[in-house]
Amino acid sequence: MNDRIGRLRDVTINLAHGGGGRAMRDLIEDVFVTAFDNPALAALEDQAVFPLADLARLGDRLAFTTDSYVVDPLFFPGGDIGTLAVSGTVNDLAMSGAKPLFLSCGMVIEEGLAVDILRRVAASMQRVAIDAGVSIVTGDTKVVERGCADKLFINTAGVGVVPPGVNISARRAQPGDVVIVNGFLGDHGAAILVARKQLALQSDIESDCAPLGSLVDAMLDACKDIHCMRDATRGGVATVLNEFAVSSGVAIRIQENALPIREEVKGACEILGLDPLYLANEGKLVAIVPAHAASSVLAAMHAHPAGTRAAVIGEVVAQPAGIVVLHTVFGGQRIVDMLTGEQLPRIC
Amino acid sequence: MKYVDEFRDPEKARTLTREIHRLVDRIVRDRGGLKRPLQIMEVCGGHTHSIFRYGIHQMLPPEVEFVHGPGCPVCVLPMGRVDDCVALAERPEVIFTTFGDAMRVPGSRKSLLKAKADGADVRMVYSPLDALAIARANPHREVIFFGLGFETTMPSTAMTVLEAHAQRINNFSLFCNHITIIPTIKAILDSPDLHLDGFLGPGHVSMVIGTRPYRFIAEHYRRPITVAGFEPLDVLQSVWMVLRQIAEGRCEVENQYGRIVPEDGNAQALSAIEQVFELREFFEWRGLGSIDHSGVRIRERFAAYDAERKFPVANLKIADPKSCQCGEVLKGVIKPQQCKVFGTACTPETPLGSLMVSSEGACAAHYRYARIDTSALFAHKAVTPGVVHPGAGA
Numbered sequence: 001m002n003d004r005i006g007r008l009r010d011v012t013i014n015l016a017h018g019g020g021g022r023a024m025r026d027l028i029e030d031v032f033v034t035a036f037d038n039p040a041l042a043a044l045e046d047q048a049v050f051p052l053a054d055l056a057r058l059g060d061r062l063a064f065t066t067d068s069y070v071v072d073p074l075f076f077p078g079g080d081i082g083t084l085a086v087s088g089t090v091n092d093l094a095m096s097g098a099k100p101l102f103l104s105c106g107m108v109i110e111e112g113l114a115v116d117i118l119r120r121v122a123a124s125m126q127r128v129a130i131d132a133g134v135s136i137v138t139g140d141t142k143v144v145e146r147g148c149a150d151k152l153f154i155n156t157a158g159v160g161v162v163p164p165g166v167n168i169s170a171r172r173a174q175p176g177d178v179v180i181v182n183g184f185l186g187d188h189g190a191a192i193l194v195a196r197k198q199l200a201l202q203s204d205i206e207s208d209c210a211p212l213g214s215l216v217d218a219m220l221d222a223c224k225d226i227h228c229m230r231d232a233t234r235g236g237v238a239t240v241l242n243e244f245a246v247s248s249g250v251a252i253r254i255q256e257n258a259l260p261i262r263e264e265v266k267g268a269c270e271i272l273g274l275d276p277l278y279l280a281n282e283g284k285l286v287a288i289v290p291a292h293a294a295s296s297v298l299a300a301m302h303a304h305p306a307g308t309r310a311a312v313i314g315e316v317v318a319q320p321a322g323i324v325v326l327h328t329v330f331g332g333q334r335i336v337d338m339l340t341g342e343q344l345p346r347i348c
Numbered sequence: 349m350k351y352v353d354e355f356r357d358p359e360k361a362r363t364l365t366r367e368i369h370r371l372v373d374r375i376v377r378d379r380g381g382l383k384r385p386l387q388i389m390e391v392c393g394g395h396t397h398s399i400f401r402y403g404i405h406q407m408l409p410p411e412v413e414f415v416h417g418p419g420c421p422v423c424v425l426p427m428g429r430v431d432d433c434v435a436l437a438e439r440p441e442v443i444f445t446t447f448g449d450a451m452r453v454p455g456s457r458k459s460l461l462k463a464k465a466d467g468a469d470v471r472m473v474y475s476p477l478d479a480l481a482i483a484r485a486n487p488h489r490e491v492i493f494f495g496l497g498f499e500t501t502m503p504s505t506a507m508t509v510l511e512a513h514a515q516r517i518n519n520f521s522l523f524c525n526h527i528t529i530i531p532t533i534k535a536i537l538d539s540p541d542l543h544l545d546g547f548l549g550p551g552h553v554s555m556v557i558g559t560r561p562y563r564f565i566a567e568h569y570r571r572p573i574t575v576a577g578f579e580p581l582d583v584l585q586s587v588w589m590v591l592r593q594i595a596e597g598r599c600e601v602e603n604q605y606g607r608i609v610p611e612d613g614n615a616q617a618l619s620a621i622e623q624v625f626e627l628r629e630f631f632e633w634r635g636l637g638s639i640d641h642s643g644v645r646i647r648e649r650f651a652a653y654d655a656e657r658k659f660p661v662a663n664l665k666i667a668d669p670k671s672c673q674c675g676e677v678l679k680g681v682i683k684p685q686q687c688k689v690f691g692t693a694c695t696p697e698t699p700l701g702s703l704m705v706s707s708e709g710a711c712a713a714h715y716r717y718a719r720i721d722t723s724a725l726f727a728h729k730a731v732t733p734g735v736v737h738p739g740a741g742a
Contacts, residue, residue, distance in 0.1 A: 272474075273397075273449075273707070320720055323720060328401070328402045328403050328580075329356050329358060330356050330358055330361055330402040330403065330404070330580045330581075331358045331361050331362065331403070331407065332402045332403015332404055332405075332406050332407060332580075333403045333406065334400060334401060334402075334403050334716075334717035334718060335716065335717050335718065335719065335720065337715075337716045337717075
């Protein structure tokens with residue numbers, strides 16, 4: 001049925017591009033099929049079909065996840081909504097130890113969006129997909145009236161395969177384990193704050209947005225028995241650590257002076273009264289590994305481009321269960337709690 | 349941006365902590381023991397935040413306690429004023445602009461955050477000048493800025509009103525809830541159940557008003573006060589300075605924050621305040637009730653920029669929830685965790701009292717950072733082994 005590649009001549013998206021007719025087909029073929037460039041998608045069926053046997057060679061369990069991406073502004077230093085939409089879902093798969101394979105892509109587009117923006121976003125998605133070794137094999141496009149969505153929302157779902165013997169879960173943290181992160185914390189959150197330009201702040205902070213599948217591969221090669229792993233997106237490292245502590249019924253203590261945080265990010269946080277532990281990341285993971293494997297996992301991370309600044313930031317202890325405690329640079333301690341609502345800048 | 353690590357040096361902290369212990373030992377010896385702990389009130393919410401964020405309270409000997417004062421402008425905002433904000437924000441022609449941390453303060457009906465979700469045009473800004481820019485960009489809307497805070501934020505609001513006047517921007521107005529710290533400290537000192545032994549004076553307020561206005565504390569009420577900076581070493585050093593005054597039997601206004609705070613304050617800022625604002629007869633404080641001359645309003649000359657004159661404002665008095673003991677916490681009569689509803693009916697997710705709302709509020713800071721005693725967890729690394737701060741059981 002793929003008789004002729006449609007050509008999209010419009011400069012902006014209108015309701016017809018979601019209407020199911022010729023305009024929609026032109027949009028899909030000219031923008032998405034061209035950018036994502038793979039046979040499963042180019043077939044333009046209602047679904048992608050892939051042989052089970054190929055999957056079974058990679059592992060014994062499927063991992064399946066979905067996430068929706070809404071970000072303002074769409075483009076920011078270090079990435080855009082497209083890089084987020086692919087790396088975010090890839091990372092959610094990878095955190096189980098799965099090899100990410102296939103992604104879907106659902107687009108909700110506000111009428112009036114420039115087609116050029118869509119092309120740039122699709123190109124970003126494909127660039128990250130190639131980097132992460134995944135294919136975007138099925139998709140959907142909806143156009144809503146002006147004001148019914150903010151420019152562009154993207155949903156991606158992903159499928160991956162978990163290798164045998166890997167069993168990563170938020171419930172497996174044990175006293176004695178160590179806590180590792182793969183680099184500078186809070187870059188994405190700080191970059192978005194600065195990019196919104198509501199603040200008279202200038203900085204070169206870039207989002208850390210990146211797929212982490214190959215880093216996780218390297219970590220699993222060093223130690224198959226990683227206990228817990230999550231990417232520290234919304235809510236930051238503090239939220240992930242709290243989830244581990246509560247799910248595993250353990251306490252986690254971290255050292256403030258071990259936290260890798262850029263000076264610029266610290267500075268922006270000081271000015272705004274924000275805590276970098278709660279800032280979002282889009283290319284950072286928190287792993288809890290057995291103490292005996294810590295140095296080999298850390299070495300494997302240091303050898304990978306996404307982990308050059310990896311660091312041990314703390315350890316798991318038994319009590320007080322469900323609590324994360326920070327040992328401050330100053331010599332005191334405090335609880336690192338779950339966030340209430342959004343972090344709101346302080347008045348003075 | 350270079351950071352401030354030199355004000356967070358753990359080695360210097362250890363030295364200061366040792367000195368503080370030595371001073372307290374001397375006070376205890378001189379007085380033949382203490383009937384109750386020495387209470388030092390940090391007036392400013394910024395200090396409360398630093399104390400909990402760095403765990404400074406855990407470094408002090410058990411004979412010294414912090415009492416968290418009224419200096420969090422979000423926390424002392426009465427419910428009726430929040431209701432007035434919501435009513436203004438819900439007017440269709442209005443764009444209501446506010447600092448971020450005021451958005452979550454509960455009114456009797458809803459918070460500004462909830463009003464926004466319900467359709468009001470509420471926008472978070474980082475400076476009143478941002479609000480003025482919004483007014484310029486939206487000539488057919490009425491832009492109201494929620495002016496809030498002590499003398500720290502008063503000058504920038506005053507300058508914005510002057511700027512609006514100079515540029516003839518007629519669709520901008522200020523909902524003025526600025527308050528002034530001196531009458532409030534006086535009200536606390538006049539309270540019959542007071543036990544305070546000394547004060548950490550607010551840093552940023554003093555940058556504007558200078559250190560002279562605090563003399564009555566030392567001279568009339570015979571309490572030592574040290575104007576303090578906000579970095580953890582600032583706070584520790586200021587505690588040491590107050591304790592040194594106590595040990596030597598002195599009551600003076602000392603200035604630890606000399607790098608920022610001039611004795612005479614900032615003349616330009618004071619002049620802007622003087623031009624735009626005048627004292628109100630009284631102003632209602634959450635938890636503390638009505639305090640004479642503790643708030644300011646816009647002078648007649650700038651009436652066109654006064655949201656209270658431009659729009660009908662109900663100015664309702666809404667009593668604080670009965671179960672709420674914010675007032676006693678503010679005066680240092682009870683500690684946050686001794687409040688009947690602390691951590692149960694009143695949590696940061698569902699705050700009853702405003703002290704649970706802002707990260708500078710004593711209760712929220714206590715809940716977030718110190719609701720369980722974590723010192724045992726780090727016992728082998730504690731700065732002063734064997735010193736465990738009492739309380740904090742939840």
